[in-house]
Each structure stands twice: as C-alpha cells, then as structure tokens.
Amino acid sequence: MSVLAQTKSAISANAIERLLQATEADMAKVNAMILAxxxxxxxxxxxxxxxxxxxxxxxxxxMLTVAAASLFGGGTGSAINFAAAVEFMHNATLxxxxxxxxxxxxxxxxxxxxxxxNQASVLVGDFLLGQAFMMMVETKDIEALGVLAAxxxxxxxxxxxxxxKTGDLETSAADYAEVIRAKTATLFEAACEVGAMxxxxxxxxxxxxKAYGLELGNAFQLVDDVLDYRGESGTLGKNTGxxxxxxxxxxxxxxxxxxxxxxxxxxxxAALGDVDAxxxxxxxxxxIFERYNTLSRTLDKANAHARAAREALSVLPPxxxxxxxxxxxxxxxxxxx
Amino acid sequence: MSVLAQTKSAISANAIERLLQATEADMAKVNAMILAxxxxxxxxxxxxxxxxxxxxxxxxxxMLTVAAASLFGGGTGSAINFAAAVEFMHNATLxxxxxxxxxxxxxxxxxxxxxxxNQASVLVGDFLLGQAFMMMVETKDIEALGVLAAxxxxxxxxxxxxxxKTGDLETSAADYAEVIRAKTATLFEAACEVGAMxxxxxxxxxxxxKAYGLELGNAFQLVDDVLDYRGESGTLGKNTGxxxxxxxxxxxxxxxxxxxxxxxxxxxxAALGDVDAxxxxxxxxxxIFERYNTLSRTLDKANAHARAAREALSVLPPxxxxxxxxxxxxxxxxxxx
Numbered sequence: 074m075s076v077l078a079q080t081k082s083a084i085s086a087n088a089i090e091r092l093l094q095a096t097e098a099d100m101a102k103v104n105a106m107i108l109a110x111x112x113x114x115x116x117x118x119x120x121x122x123x124x125x126x127x128x129x130x131x132x133x134x135x136m137l138t139v140a141a142a143s144l145f146g147g148g149t150g151s152a153i154n155f156a157a158a159v160e161f162m163h164n165a166t167l168x169x170x171x172x173x174x175x176x177x178x179x180x181x182x183x184x185x186x187x188x189x190x191n192q193a194s195v196l197v198g199d200f201l202l203g204q205a206f207m208m209m210v211e212t213k214d215i216e217a218l219g220v221l222a223a224x225x226x227x228x229x230x231x232x233x234x235x236x237x238k239t240g241d242l243e244t245s246a247a248d249y250a251e252v253i254r255a256k257t258a259t260l261f262e263a264a265c266e267v268g269a270m271x272x273x274x275x276x277x278x279x280x281x282x283k284a285y286g287l288e289l290g291n292a293f294q295l296v297d298d299v300l301d302y303r304g305e306s307g308t309l310g311k312n313t314g315x316x317x318x319x320x321x322x323x324x325x326x327x328x329x330x331x332x333x334x335x336x337x338x339x340x341x342x343a344a345l346g347d348v349d350a351x352x353x354x355x356x357x358x359x360x361i362f363e364r365y366n367t368l369s370r371t372l373d374k375a376n377a378h379a380r381a382a383r384e385a386l387s388v389l390p391p392x393x394x395x396x397x398x399x400x401x402x403x404x405x406x407x408x409x410x
Numbered sequence: 411m412s413v414l415a416q417t418k419s420a421i422s423a424n425a426i427e428r429l430l431q432a433t434e435a436d437m438a439k440v441n442a443m444i445l446a447x448x449x450x451x452x453x454x455x456x457x458x459x460x461x462x463x464x465x466x467x468x469x470x471x472x473m474l475t476v477a478a479a480s481l482f483g484g485g486t487g488s489a490i491n492f493a494a495a496v497e498f499m500h501n502a503t504l505x506x507x508x509x510x511x512x513x514x515x516x517x518x519x520x521x522x523x524x525x526x527x528n529q530a531s532v533l534v535g536d537f538l539l540g541q542a543f544m545m546m547v548e549t550k551d552i553e554a555l556g557v558l559a560a561x562x563x564x565x566x567x568x569x570x571x572x573x574x575k576t577g578d579l580e581t582s583a584a585d586y587a588e589v590i591r592a593k594t595a596t597l598f599e600a601a602c603e604v605g606a607m608x609x610x611x612x613x614x615x616x617x618x619x620k621a622y623g624l625e626l627g628n629a630f631q632l633v634d635d636v637l638d639y640r641g642e643s644g645t646l647g648k649n650t651g652x653x654x655x656x657x658x659x660x661x662x663x664x665x666x667x668x669x670x671x672x673x674x675x676x677x678x679x680a681a682l683g684d685v686d687a688x689x690x691x692x693x694x695x696x697x698i699f700e701r702y703n704t705l706s707r708t709l710d711k712a713n714a715h716a717r718a719a720r721e722a723l724s725v726l727p728p729x730x731x732x733x734x735x736x737x738x739x740x741x742x743x744x745x746x747x
Contacts, residue, residue, distance in 0.1 A: 115571040169536060173529040192510040195532055196570045199506060199539075203563025206543060210556040218555070219547040226540025233533045234452040 088400035092136055095397055099139035099153060100132065106157040107135075110204045121189045121197045125164055128180045134264045135160045137289075137398075141268025141282045144394050151212035152271035158221060159264040161205035166228060166260075168198035173236065174319050175348075178312070217267040224263035231255020240320035240346040242330060242338075249324050253294040254287070261290030281388050285398065288382035293405045295375035298323040299368050300409055302359050314355030320346030324374065328367040329358075337361045372409055379406045425737035429473055432734055436476035436490060437469065443494040444472075447541045458526045458534045462501055465517045471601045472497045474626075474735075478605025478619045481731050488549035489608035495558060496601045498542035503565060503597075505535035510573065511656050512685075515649070554604040561600035568592020577657035577683040579667060579675075586661050590631040591624070598627030618725050622735065625719035630742045632712035635660040636705050637746055639696050651692030657683030661711065665704040666695075674698045709746055716743045 093100070111122035135156035142152030170176070171184040172191045178184060186194040202225070209218045235252045238244045265286030269279045301316040302325060316323055326345070330338055341358055344350040362368050379402045389395050430437070448459035472493035479489035507513070508521040509528045515521060523531040539562065546555045572589045575581045602623030606616045638653040639662060653660055663682070667675055678695055681687040699705050716739045726732050 113567055113570075115567050115574060117574045118567060118570050169532050173532060191528075192573055193570060195506050195510060196566050196573060199502075199566035200563055200570065202536075202539060203559060203561075203566055206559035207556065207563055210552060210559050213552050215547060215550050215552050215555070218552070219544065222540060222543035222547050224540075226537055226544055229533050229536035229540055230450055230452055230455060233450075233454050233530060233537065236529055236533060237452060237454045 088397065088404045089131065089133075091397055092140060092401055095394065096136050096139045096143070099143070099147075099156070100136060102153045103132075103135050103139065103156045103160070106153060106208070107160055110157065110161070110208060111201070113200070117189065117193055118197055118200055121168075121185050121193055122164070122201060124188065125167060125179070125185050126160075128182055130163075130180060132160060133401075134163055134260060137261065137286065137401075138264045138268035138271075140394060140398060141265045141274075141286075142272030144282070144389065144392065144398075145269060145272035145274040145278055148272040151214055151217070152268055154208045154212050155217060155221070155267045155271055156264075158205040158208040159260065159267070161201040161208070162221065162225060162228075163260060165198040165201040165205070166232075168194045168201070170232065173232065176315070176319075212271070214270065217270045220263050220267050220270070224259045227255050227259045231257075231259070235321070238322050241322060242342055242345075244322035244327055246324060246327055249322060249327055250291075253291060253298075257294040257297075258287050258290030261293065262287035265289075277388060281385050284385035285382050288378045288385060289402055289405055292375045292378035292382065292402065295324065295371055295378065296406055296409045299325065299371050299375070302355070302362065303368055303409065314350060314352070314358075317344055317355060317358065318346070318348050318350050324371045325362050325367040328370060329361050329365050332365045332367075333361055337364075372406070375406050375409070379403070425734065425741045426468065426470075428734055429477060429738055432731065433473050433476045433480070436480070436484075436493070437473060439490045440469075440472050440476065440493045440497070443490060443545070444497055447494065447498070447545060448538070450537070454526065454530055455534055455537055458505075458522050458530055459501070459538060461525065462504060462516070462522050463497075465519055467500075467517060469497060470738075471500055471597060474598065474623065474738075475601045475605035475608075477731060477735060478602045478611075478623075479609030481619070481726065481729065481735075482606060482609035482611040482615055485609040488551055488554070489605055491545040491549050492554060492558070492604045492608055493601075495542040495545040496597065496604070498538040498545070499558065499562060499565075500597060502535040502538040502542070503569075505531045505538070507569065510569065513652070513656075549608070551604075551607065554607045557600050557604050557607070561596045564592050564596045568594075568596070572658070575659050578659060579679055579682075581659035581664055583661060583664055586659060586664055587628075590628060590635075594631040594634075595624050595627030598630065599624035602626075614725060618722050621722035622719050625715045625722060626739055626742055629712045629715035629719065629739065632661065632708055632715065633743055633746045636662065636708050636712070639692070639699065640705055640746065650689070651687060651695075654681055654692060654695065655683070655685050655687050661708045662699050662704040665707060666698050666702050669702045669704075670698055674701075709743070712743050712746070716740070 107126060111126060112119050138156035138159055139152050142148050167179065168185060171179055171186050172194050176184050177187055209221060231252055235256060238248055262283055266279060266283040269282035274282065298316065302313060304313060326341060330341060340361065344354045344358060382402045383399045386395050386399055444463060448463060449456050475493035475496055476489050479485050504516065505522060508516055508523050509531050513521050514524055546558055568589055572593060575585055599620055603616060603620040606619035611619065635653065639651060641650060663678060667678060677698065681691045681695060719739045720736045723732050723736055
C-alpha cells in the first residue's frame with residue numbers, strides 16, 4: 074500500500090470510527106433491539122440470526138438511519154426502530170443471497186447456510202423480515218413504513234434481475250446500473266430517508282438524505298465489485314474472483330467483454346460462472362481488466378456517485394454530522410485504494 | 411366413496427361455491443390487484459408468480475378476508491388490499507416451502523422451483539412479500555398492518571420449528587399443535603381479523619372473526635395432514651405419503667409412534683424422511699395408523715377445531731354470510747371423508 078493510500082485509508086477508517094462515536098448512544102439502543110427481536114423460543118432462530126448479526130458487519134445502514142435522524146434533531150425515537158428494521162432487512166437479504174449464490178463464506182466465516190443449511194437460512198431470513206415490519210409498525214409511521222416496504226420489493230426484484238442476467242454476456246452497463254441500484258442502493262436510500270423522516274426533516278431535508286443514501290449505496294456497490302477482483306484475499310471475507318465464479322455480470326466484466334478481443338472475450342466467458350475457476354484464471358482476467366482499465370473506470374463511476382452524494386448534502390445547514398456524513402462517503406470509495 | 415360421503419362432499423363443495431358467489435364482486439377486484447402487483451419489468455417475476463398464482467388455488471384466504479369485511483358492512487375498500495396481500499403472503503410461503511421441502515409438485519403441476527429453480531423461487535417469494543406490505547401500506551391502517559406483520563413473523567418461526575423437528579421421533583402432540591398453529595392457522599386468523607377490521611367491526615366482532623380464522627386454520631391443516639396419507643393420489647396435487655418422505659412429524663405419525671410396538675415404531679422411523687420410501691411402505695404405515703386409529707383421531711381433533719370455529723361466530727347477529735362462513739368450516743373437514 075502506498076503512503077498516500079495509507080493516509081487516505083487512515084482518514085476513511087477515522088470517518089467510520091467517528092460515525093460510530095457520534096451515534097454511540099443511539100446504536101446501543103439499536104443493538105439491544107436487534108438482539109431482543111432476533112430472539113425466539115425456537116432455538117434455531119436466535120442461534121442462526123445471532124451467528125450472522127454478530128459476525129462483525131459494520132452496521133453502516135442502521136448508523137446512517139440514526140445519523141440522518143440526528144441531523145434534524147433526532148425526533149421521537151422512531152429512528153431506533155427503523156435502524157434495527159433496516160439491519161434486519163439487510164441480514165434477511167444476506168441469508169437469502171448466500172443461498173441464491175451458493176456462497177460458502179460470509180464476513181470471513183462459513184456462511185450460515187453452511188452451518189444450518191439452506192432451508193433454515195431461507196426461513197430465518199423470512200422471520201427477520203417479518204420482525205423488521207413489526208418494528209416499523211410500532212412507530213405508527215405508515216409513510217416511512219411505505220418507504221421500507223417499497224425498498225423490500227425493489228431489492229428482491231433487483232436480485233431476480235441479477236439472477237436472470239447471471240452469465241448473460243449481453244448484459245449492458247445500464248442493466249448493471251439497474252441491478253446495483255435495486256439490490257444495494259435502494260436500502261441505503263431508504264435507510265437515510267426514513268432516518269430523516271423519523272428525525273423530523275422537512276421535504277427538502279428528506280429529499281437530500283434520500284439522494285445521499287442512493288448515491289452512497291451506488292458508490293458502495295461499485296467499490297465492492299472492484300474489490301471482488303482487486304482485494305487482497307479475505308478483505309471482504311470472500312475470495313478474489315468469487316463474482317466471476319458466480320457468473321455475476323459486474324461492470325469490470327461488462328466493459329472488458331465490450332472492448333476486448335475475441336480471444337480475451339473467450340478467456341473471460343470460459344471462467345464466468347465456473348465455480349472451479351482457478352486463481353491463475355482470475356489473474357489472467359484481471360490482467361485483461363487492467364489492459365482496458367475497467368477496474369479504474371468502475372472506480373471513476375463510484376467516485377462520480379460519491380460526489381453526487383456529497384452534493385446532495387450541500388443543501389443542508391452546515392453541521393458536524395453533515396460533515397461527518399460527507400466524510401463517510403470517502404470511506405466507501407477509499408477502501409478500494 | 412359412500413353415498414353419505416358423496417352427499418356431504420356435495421354440501422361442502424356447495425359452501426365454497428356459495429362463498430365464491432357471495433364474494434364475486436370483491437374477488438374480481440382482488441384478482442385484478444393480484445395480477446397487477448405480480449407484474450414487473452423483470453420478466454422472470456411475473457412469469458414465475460403467475461405460474462403459481464394461476465395454478466388453481468382456491469383463494470380461500472382472500473375470500474375469507476372480503477367475506478369477513480362484508481359481515482360488518484364492507485368498509486372503505488381496504489379489504490381488497492388486505493385480501494390481495496394475504497394471498498401474496500400465502501404464495502410467498504408456498505414458494506419458500508417448496509424450496510425448503512424440496513417438493514417437486516404443487517397443485518398437480520411441477521413446483522415453480524422445478525421450472526425456474528430454487529434461487530428464483532426464494533427471490534420471487536421475497537418480492538411477493540414486499541408487494542404484500544406495499545398493498546397494506548396503501549390502506550394506511552397501521553393496526554391491521556401490525557396483525558399481518560406479526561403473522562408473517564410467526565409463520566416463518568413456525569416453519570423453522572417444523573424444520574427443527576423434522577424426523578425428530580421425540581416430537582410431541584403439543585409441538586405439532588404449535589407448528590400447525592404458527593405455520594397455517596395464523597394466516598387464516600389474520601386474514602379474518604384484518605377483514606373484520608377493514609369492514610368496520612367493533613372489538614367483539616374483530617375478536618370473533620380472529621377466533622374463527624384461527625380455529626378454521628387449525629382444522630384445515632389437521633385435515634391436510636390426514637389427506638396426505640389418505641387422499642387418493644393427486645387429491646392435493648401431491649403424492650400420498652409425501653409428508654412421511656419429508657420427515658414431517660404430523661399428528662398421525664406422532665400418535666402411532668407413541669402407541670405402537672417397537673416393531674411398528676421401527677417400520678415408521680425407517681421410512682420417515684426417506685425420499686425413496688415406496689408406496690408399499692406407506693401402505694404398511696397407514697395400516698399401523700388404522701390399528702391405532704390415528705387418522706380418525708386426527709380428524710376428531712379437526713372436528714373439535716371446526717366446532718370452535720362455528721361457536722366463535724355465534725356471538726354475531728344472524729346473517730346469510732355468517733351462516734355461509736359456518737358452512738365453509740364444514741368444507742374444511744368434510745373434504746377428508
């Protein structure tokens with residue numbers, strides 16, 4: 074890692090660390106609610122749910138919800154429920170995604186499905202989704218509930234679209250943009266929007282946070298898709314090239330297929346969707362990516378979304394939290410450098 | 411089939427037929443909403459959803475919702491949304507259950523997962539659940555939404571409990587009662603309760619319909635579990651003995667294991683959870699059931715729930731619809747004779 078990268082990395086880690094500190098009191102309540110609502114007399118439910126929930130995720134989404142609420146004064150406490158609900162929706166999605174992707178690992182540990190099986194993963198995901206809606210209902214805020222219900226449907230729709238496009242060499246950059254918006258950015262968008270609503274934001278404030286979340290989420294997923302090829306193995310708790318082996322049509326692949334020679338296209342398509350693709354094959358494909366700069370061009374796109382996220386915040390009155398949220402955007406992109 | 415059974419069967423078919431006629435105008439709206447909300451520009455979503463939705467289910471749950479609403483005057487139209495939402499919740503559950511149970515058939519056709527795969531079935535189920543909550547949100551009735559959110563969580567919890575008990579020879583009749591209440595009766599209960607709420611019921615009316623739905627649902631599942639062993643093959647669009655092959659600990663099995671000889675216990679446990687259990691093995695086990703009357707004792711239990719369902723209605727002022735709902739209970743039990 075270069076000195077510049079190390080410096081940037083320190084800054085960005087610091088932004089997340091500062092967000093953690095700034096939301097500490099609220100997040101203690103969120104975490105207590107998460108643990109309580111993952112409970113059940115059916116033992117397999119809390120066992121499986123806590124295995125995933127306590128596996129060291131950053132809880133970025135619920136932090137964004139309570140941070141967004143605090144920007145506008147914090148509101149009446151609904152933000153706690155929405156934050157916990159957002160984390161449950163995220164975890165339900167992870168459980169189902171790991172089944173769909175047949176993933177063995179998640180956050181550096183065996184995926185829940187490897188321990189409890191696909192069946193329990195599907196059902197505990199459903200349970201978490203039901204509990205998420207119950208936490209939302211307690212706020213009695215039907216409008217914010219509508220935002221999250223729409224996000225739930227859109228996320229699933231995006232996942233189906235991604236599945237339909239798996240291994241499809243004709244997938245376009247526009248298709249990819251739609252997939253990442255639906256499967257990832259929508260929940261960031263909703264997490265920030267309901268946070269603002271719960272905090273008592275006016276229409277302009279709500280709109281600003283919604284746009285911030287959407288752009289941040291897009292940047293976040295683009296960086297994830299770069300890290301899948303570039304990350305030192307283990308950075309994401311996954312193996313380098315897993316997206317390739319799963320046949321995921323991410324932007325680095327789409328751009329390389331569009332511009333590569335026939336031989337290069339053949340090299341990529343031979344490995345796409347092959348669970349047994351070797352590290353050597355992945356390295357060869359990354360070399361093709363480097364030839365056409367598809368990883369750095371994907372990061373350029375992430376940077377454009379990051380800029381848009383920061384701009385969305387510019388309509389808000391200056392505050393420490395607004396500055397911090399802008400710094401968090403840095404983190405989402407800098408982790409790729 | 412005996413003459414008595416044929417007569418009874420005609421009566422009960424007539425009750426469902428009459429419910430269909432009595433709810434025809436509302437159900438036309440429900441069906442239109444179901445079709446519209448199963449749509450998506452992601453082609454696989456409506457293809458898979460409609461394959462299941464149009465596969466000839468009775469739509470008993472949404473009929474109960476609109477029937478319950480009409481008992482109290484019909485309300486402002488929220489019942490249509492709740493009915494469609496209930497059917498979506500039911501269909502989402504079917505999609506996930508078929509994945510969990512590795513079922514090949516559903517309603518006499520290949521299960522959706524056999525056509526589109528497990529992955530799409532999981533994700534389209536998630537999509538339907540998200541759409542269900544969006545339809546509920548449109549009613550702005552947060553209290554009724556809470557009833558259905560609680561049902562969604564309880565259903566998933568019940569399914570996990572059933573999964574944990576799969577093939578567990580120690581499963582008690584109380585465990586079984588909890589499973590069928592959670593996985594099946596809860597949605598009948600919620601369907602009737604939110605129908606009553608949407609129709610403008612007072613507290614007593616809401617409570618009556620809630621109790622009616624719960625008892626009807628329990629009776630319904632007990633009969634299903636008998637039919638799994640007794641049905642002429644194809645009655646449920648499944649094969650006789652499928653529950654046995656899936657290792658499901660239903661009441662006929664639990665009672666036989668508790669009372670049978672060691673040899674009989676061994677015969678049952680050898681076939682439990684064996685996907686390749688032969689029709690001859692199933693017949694041998696049904697013979698054990700007959701020896702201890704476990705199928706007819708399961709039906710006795712169904713009848714007790716059916717009586718409780720009818721009694722729950724007795725607090726309501728007499729009406730054609732109340733009589734019809736009482737007749738519908740007959741159907742749920744008579745289909746086993």
